Amino acid sequence: MKKERTSTLQQIPGLKENPFKTPEGYFADMAERLKQEREKEGLIREEKPVRRLDSSRRWIAMAAALAVLALVSYPLIRVISPSSEMQSLEELALLERSGLYYNDYILVAQLEDGALDDEEAFATLAENYLTGSTGAIDLYLEIE
Amino acid sequence: MPQWSEVEILEGIKTPGKEEAAFAQLVQQYQERLYWHIRKIVLDHDDTDDALQNTLMKAWRSLSGFRGDSELFTWLYRIATNEALTLLKQKKRRMIAPGADPDQRMADQLEADPWFDGDDIQLRLQKALLKLPQKQRLVFNMKYFDDLKYDEISDILGTSVGALKASYHHAVKKIERMLSD
Numbered sequence: 408m409k410k411e412r413t414s415t416l417q418q419i420p421g422l423k424e425n426p427f428k429t430p431e432g433y434f435a436d437m438a439e440r441l442k443q444e445r446e447k448e449g450l451i452r453e454e455k456p457v458r459r460l461d462s463s464r465r466w467i468a469m470a471a472a473l474a475v476l477a478l479v480s481y482p483l484i485r486v487i488s489p490s491s492e493m494q495s496l497e498e499l500a501l502l503e504r505s506g507l508y509y510n511d512y513i514l515v516a517q518l519e520d521g522a523l524d525d526e527e528a529f530a531t532l533a534e535n536y537l538t539g540s541t542g543a544i545d546l547y548l549e550i551e
Numbered sequence: 552m553p554q555w556s557e558v559e560i561l562e563g564i565k566t567p568g569k570e571e572a573a574f575a576q577l578v579q580q581y582q583e584r585l586y587w588h589i590r591k592i593v594l595d596h597d598d599t600d601d602a603l604q605n606t607l608m609k610a611w612r613s614l615s616g617f618r619g620d621s622e623l624f625t626w627l628y629r630i631a632t633n634e635a636l637t638l639l640k641q642k643k644r645r646m647i648a649p650g651a652d653p654d655q656r657m658a659d660q661l662e663a664d665p666w667f668d669g670d671d672i673q674l675r676l677q678k679a680l681l682k683l684p685q686k687q688r689l690v691f692n693m694k695y696f697d698d699l700k701y702d703e704i705s706d707i708l709g710t711s712v713g714a715l716k717a718s719y720h721h722a723v724k725k726i727e728r729m730l731s732d
């Protein structure tokens with residue numbers, strides 16, 4: 408049987424070990440240094456705390472989202488096949504004019520297909536929709 | 552900080568209000584791998600720091616447009632490789648002494664580098680690597696030190712797997728000869 412030749416490089420002990428080192432705390436500081444760099448260039452994006460809704464508010468958020476979606480999506484569902492990806496610029500333009508975005512289109516398609524039966528997933532989508540679209544979530548969370 | 556998956560990072564970058572948290576995750580998860588990849592190319596810590604910051608800044612600017620046709624890690628590695636090679640090119644251009652050998656200069660600097668902690672054989676290996684053609688050196692680093700698969704290296708460098716295998720084979724042969732001299 409032919410013996411496989413082992414490279415010399417595999418035989419020298421310690422050869423593969425990392426011979427380089429870094430100043431202490433180098434990696435811990437990186438995120439902060441990058442943030443300062445991005446601030447200099449005006450590249451910082453505003454961070455919003457992501458609030459999780461409790462179950463009763465989640466139901467209300469779901470109902471509100473459904474109502475809004477029903478109002479705007481019915482005419483769109485009639486025009487656009489929900490089982491296919493957006494095919495044309497005309498469809499994109501129609502969605503943009505209606506104020507819906509691509510993720511909302513997917514939500515509509517999933518509702519139509521019956522793919523959304525997970526309460527948690529739907530509540531999250533509803534929450535994202537309200538947070539991203541209208542600012543209604545901020546108004547809602549102030550109500551006791 | 553609990554780790555996010557690649558999908559979660561990419562979704563976070565595209566979600567208003569979550570971009571900063573997603574980018575912080577990306578930095579935390581990938582900075583060391585990217586650093587050591589760049590460092591093996593440029594050797595010097597300060598140069599590596601410059602290239603790494605440039606890499607992560609480029610990633611920040613371009614992430615929202617990332618199409619996902621390669622893995623995030625591969626995409627970052629590609630940017631890091633280009634930044635490292637660009638920096639090397641600029642460095643070599645700045646060595647204006649006539650007849651100067653930039654690779655020899657880098658080997659000499661490595662020997663005196665306080666951030667190089669290798670023993671004699673490791674120093675000889677790094678000097679041998681500097682004598683390889685640049686791409687061969689890249690392939691060797693990624694295969695030998697980083698243990699990347701040929702498919703991954705192919706995605707990063709845009710070279711066929713067959714060519715990479717040949718390149719690595721030749722690199723190993725040359726280094727073995729140089730280390731035995």
